[in-house]
Amino acid sequence: MGPNPFLGVIFHWIGGLASASNFIPFRPIKRWSWEIYWIIQGIAAWIVAPAIMAFLLVPNLAHLLQSASPADMRQAFFWGCLWGIGGLTFGLSIRYLGIGLGYAIALGFCTAFGTLMPPIFNGQITTIVHRTGGQVILIGIAVCLAAIAINGWAGYLKDAEVPPEEKSELGERDYSFGRGLAVAVFAGIMSSCFAYGLAAGKPLALLARQELVRDGRAELWQNLPVLVVVLWGGFLTNLIWSVILIAKNGSGRQFLGAPGSNPMGATKPTGDTLMDFDPLHAGVTYRIRPVALLRNYGLASLAGVIWYFQFFFYSMGQTKMGKYDFSSWTLHMASIIIFANLWGITLHEWKDTSLRTRLLVGVGILMLVLSTVIVGYGNYLETL
Secondary structure (H helix, E strand, O other), rough: OOOOOOHHHHHHHHHHHHHHHHHHOOOOOOOHHHHHHHHHHHHHHHHHHHHHHHHHOOOOOHHHHHHHHHHHHHHHHHHHHHHHHHHHHHHHHHHHOOHHHHHHHHHHHHHHHHHHHHHHHHHOHHHHOOOOOHHHHHHHHHHHHHHHHHHHHHHHHHHOOOHHHHHHHHOOOOOOOOHHHHHHHHHHHHHHHHHHHHHHHHHHHHHHHHHHHOOOHHHHHHHHHHHHEEEEEEEHHHHHHHHHHHHOOOHHHHHHOOOOOOOOOOOOOOOHHHHHHHHHHHHHOOOOHHHHHHHHHHHHHHHHHHHHHHHHHHHHHOOOOOHHHHHHHHHHHHHHHHHHHHHHOOOOOOOOOOOOHHHHHHHHHHHHHHHHHHHHHHHHHHOO
16 A cells, blocks of 8 residues: 555554553552653563564564664664653653643654654755645644644743642642753653654664565554664663662662652542551551552553554554655654643643633644644645
8 A cells, every 4th residue: 555644644643642641541650659650661661562563463573673784773772762861851841841731842842853853864855845745744844833832832821820739739749840841852852863763763664564565464564663673772761760760769669569659640648648658557558559559550551551552653654654754753743742732631730721821722732733734735745
């Protein structure tokens, strides 16, 4: 099957929904510190899920990985390591800014760098600016970036309008606009390295495509082996930092039921928080109950699997965008921010903001939807 940009847009929307939803399972996690549930979700997202899906859908996966160029593998892994730093700090930006604003700022920078840098480096940008389809795509990217700026403005207004106690009740106990802004900008720039990793792994994707065609399977899965390699790099970075935090905070015992605190969770008493500690019955109430501990593992793993499916669908969408598949990054980022803002609305993050702020959020979402349509149309023009 050839390019089908509109089907590609749908795949990117599904991937965006998965990405925007992956932080939701973190909220019910009880009495685990950030570094504990982060590395658990990382194992699921960056090691287990990619390997299983690639093994099931791509024939001769082990042979493909062994036969790929070592230089290409090293580049994909290297960019994955740098992306891992972005993913790590991206989690912190959500912690400090909340879902809606954290996604908007971090992914704004991620969109700009991840979309435009690859075609600039490979020289494709000179062709893009002289073709109608390419010009339409660039307009769509500009609309996306403008929409992200509007969402960031709305988040800035929210910071001034929502009382600290309201932020705390929403699970934003560590809300800090200044700190979160700095982290989100850095996270966005580093997160764009994922796009470079996928570009570096294209020779491996072509080998996978040959295997898929030979085996009579869908070409949609050709990027799955590349995801495996890039995510190895991301996992290494996150593992190192998580181990450092676990050693520094002495939180390793939480894997077996010792107490900690979830900075993403709400502050209301639930029966499993440190607020309920009874010093007269420490042996009973201080440790996490086995059922709650298993639920924590399940929720963190679920978050990781949901996270992986953003790039599972991204890789499918990219195969449908045609020769200007670099625009997939904009579609992916726009979709994530759309659904992240919808989650923010659902979780009442904007409840106590002014009408002007809420209107800005609405305008930003509509502009993001428009940007995906424009980019999809630009790719469609290039298939005619």
